[in-house]
Amino acid sequence: MTSIAPIPQRRRGLLLAAGAALIAGPALHLRALAQAPVRRLTPAQTEGPFYPVVLPADADADLLANGPLRYMAGQPAWVEGVVSDLDGRPVRGAVVEIWQCDQRGHYHHPGDGDRADRAFQGFGRVAVDGEGRWRFRTIRPVAYGPRAPHIHVKVKLSSRELLTTQLYVQGDPGNARDFLWRGLRSDEDRAALTVAFARGAEGLHARFPIVVAA
Numbered sequence: 001m002t003s004i005a006p007i008p009q010r011r012r013g014l015l016l017a018a019g020a021a022l023i024a025g026p027a028l029h030l031r032a033l034a035q036a037p038v039r040r041l042t043p044a045q046t047e048g049p050f051y052p053v054v055l056p057a058d059a060d061a062d063l064l065a066n067g068p069l070r071y072m073a074g075q076p077a078w079v080e081g082v083v084s085d086l087d088g089r090p091v092r093g094a095v096v097e098i099w100q101c102d103q104r105g106h107y108h109h110p111g112d113g114d115r116a117d118r119a120f121q122g123f124g125r126v127a128v129d130g131e132g133r134w135r136f137r138t139i140r141p142v143a144y145g146p147r148a149p150h151i152h153v154k155v156k157l158s159s160r161e162l163l164t165t166q167l168y169v170q171g172d173p174g175n176a177r178d179f180l181w182r183g184l185r186s187d188e189d190r191a192a193l194t195v196a197f198a199r200g201a202e203g204l205h206a207r208f209p210i211v212v213a214a
Contacts, residue, residue, distance in 0.1 A: 090132025105144030
């Protein structure tokens with residue numbers, strides 16, 4: 001009868017470790033998936049009544065310069081972010097537009113009497129870079145009428161409109177009184193559209209990530 005030689009202790013340990021890894025592998029993979037952050041689409045909101053009837057001749061990323069004029073009112077601020085899809089990939093080719101009222105609460109629009117300061121561009125449009133990044137120079141938004149301070153945001157990809165929404169100021173007391181902010185479906189939706197305007201080396205700065213179905 002042939003005897004079976006005992007497995008050396010070190011080899012036995014390696015085999016047991018390999019077997020444990022094979023068993024634990026799927027569990028570890030599932031645990032990693034469960035811990036991965038869940039990405040949510042940025043909530044949509046109404047376009048509002050003051051989207052430009054005709055896009056201005058000067059429609060670049062600097063809303064504080066309208067042609068040769070320079071806007072000196074309000075609190076200058078940088079507003080920036082990244083446009084990505086639900087998988088976290090940048091949406092290359094996307095165009096981001098913003099528009100807002102001036103420091104006195106007026107828009108460049110006939111529906112508002114076209115009373116906005118001529119030095120305030122009021123509308124801007126930029127194409128995202130290869131990483132989906134965009135950036136505007138503007139002012140911290142202000143309240144007007146019943147509305148809390150907000151900036152309108154639109155994302156387009158070629159002929160498709162991917163998103164229209166509004167960006168709010170974190171901590172502003174007007175948010176709780178604003179019917180559109182209150183009308184968002186959940187605290188998560190409100191948090192997604194409400195960002196801090198923090199003071200830094202370049203002045204006020206707000207970061208607004210945008211997630212779209214592209």
